Amino acid sequence: MLEFQNVSIYRENKKVLDNLNMQVEEGVILGLLGADNMAKTMLLEAASGGQQPDSGRILLENESIYQEKTEAYLCFGYMPKQYGFYDLLRVEEYFELFLSLYKINGRYRQKRMEEILELFHMEEYRNCFISEVPAEILPFLCLAKTILHDPKWLLLDEPFADLNVAYRSEMIRILLILQEQGKSIILNSQMFPELIDFITNVAILEEGKVVTEGKTDAIYVNALKKSPVRMHVLAGMEEALMVLKQNSLVDRVTVDGMDVIFRFNGEEKAEAELLNDLVLSGALIQNYMRDRVNIEQIFRR
Numbered sequence: 001m002l003e004f005q006n007v008s009i010y011r012e013n014k015k016v017l018d019n020l021n022m023q024v025e026e027g028v029i030l031g032l033l034g035a036d037n038m039a040k041t042m043l044l045e046a047a048s049g050g051q052q053p054d055s056g057r058i059l060l061e062n063e064s065i066y067q068e069k070t071e072a073y074l075c076f077g078y079m080p081k082q083y084g085f086y087d088l089l090r091v092e093e094y095f096e097l098f099l100s101l102y103k104i105n106g107r108y109r110q111k112r113m114e115e116i117l118e119l120f121h122m123e124e125y126r127n128c129f130i131s132e133v134p135a136e137i138l139p140f141l142c143l144a145k146t147i148l149h150d151p152k153w154l155l156l157d158e159p160f161a162d163l164n165v166a167y168r169s170e171m172i173r174i175l176l177i178l179q180e181q182g183k184s185i186i187l188n189s190q191m192f193p194e195l196i197d198f199i200t201n202v203a204i205l206e207e208g209k210v211v212t213e214g215k216t217d218a219i220y221v222n223a224l225k226k227s228p229v230r231m232h233v234l235a236g237m238e239e240a241l242m243v244l245k246q247n248s249l250v251d252r253v254t255v256d257g258m259d260v261i262f263r264f265n266g267e268e269k270a271e272a273e274l275l276n277d278l279v280l281s282g283a284l285i286q287n288y289m290r291d292r293v294n295i296e297q298i299f300r301r
Contacts, residue, residue, distance in 0.1 A: 001025055002047065002153065002184070007056035008208075018208030019056070024186060024201075029179060031199040031216070032188045039205045040188040041081065043153045044155040048078035060153075063121050074102070077151035081158050083142040085133035091122065091141065094130060097149060097195075102149035111236070118175060136167055140174070147178065154178065156187040164192070172198050173184055196220065227290045228252070231260045236283035243281050247274055 002024040009017040015205065016038050024030055032040040045051045047058055050064050059065070065072040078225060086094060095116065099109045117123050120140050125133055133141060139159060146154065154175075159170050175185060189195065191202075196216065203213040212219065233240050244250045249266035264271055278285055 001059075001061065002186075003057075003059040004043070004047075005057045005059065007046065007053045007058060008045075009046060009053050010273075011038075011042075015208050017046070017053070020205075020209055022203060022210050022213065024188060026184050027179070027182070028123065028201045029175065029185045029199050030187070030201045030203060031191065031195065032186065032205060033191055033202050034205040034211070036205045036207060038263050039208045041157055043205070044078065044157050044186065044188060045080075047077045047153075047154050048168070049073040050078065064125060074149060075152045077146040077149070077154045079146040079154070079156045079159060080159070083138060083181065085107065085130045085138070087129065091133065092126045092130055094141075094145065098145050100147050104149060111283055112148060112150070116148060125166070130179050131170055139167075139171065143171075143174070147183075152183060154183055154185045154187075156185065156189075158188055160189050160192065160195075168192060168194060168231040224290055225265065226263070229286060230259050230287075230289055231262075231278075232287040233258055233260055234284040234286050236281065240278055240283035240285070243274070243283070245276050247277070251272070 004022045007017050007020045009014060019285075020039075020043070032043065034040070042051060046053055047065070049065055049072065057064050057066075060072050060075060063070070063072070065076075086097070088217070089097065092113065095113050096109070099112065104112060114137050117126055120143075122137070122140065122144065125137065125141075130141070139161070143156070143159060146156075159171060159175075163171060176198070179185060191199075199216050201214065202216050202219050203210050204219075205211070236259075237255070237258070241253070241255070244253050244262055245262065249270055250264055251261050253260065253262040255261075264274065266274075275285075275288065
């Protein structure tokens, strides 16, 4: 388990992380969401061993990753927003450099490089200078470098940035393989539609704190409940409004032409019963749907 205990970090007299607490179980794919991009980036950097907290502790298996003589940093692979490539190196030379920095021995070094090139389908680029590698391949090159030393935890800052749908799908394919190999993944990203089924857990950060965290599907259902219902009424508007007024789980009712907009605060069974009451009232309902834009906005905050 990776644990953040009362972690605070300052930048220019401003608290970027403010007494942040969070526990991350092994094997998850945790998405860091919310508008506070500086806090999300700082959390990843601190967890990688690159930014010691001003106060609080970051523990891996109950041991501080910042204690003296620890090699906890070897358990983490950190992919920053800025890749920091060496353009005059060939891809194979680039991998060789980092394998040597991580003190990977020569016998295993070549085997590991071949494994990475195969996983990322990058064999054709092995002898290319990094400056010659297509821009859309660079995020994959950075991720490949990140996992060279076979870390248990991957800390990825905007790995899907500037990728189109096809390349996002390819990135997801690789990350799922890595998860199957036993790696735990924490990433900072927008919640693109295809990520909802990929990310297992989410944590929403605001003003340097975790304000919401949990399983992705549970957070999604919560978001759905908070999203207003838009109902199109062809006839029987008065009857429909009376049913809504009498239901204690309905609030914030407004009328927009032939549409009624309201919030429903109950579970699925109670909502089904509301729909049945509306039909029995004689109201002619053509459409009943959640405002999906608001749901996505919750994930994209």
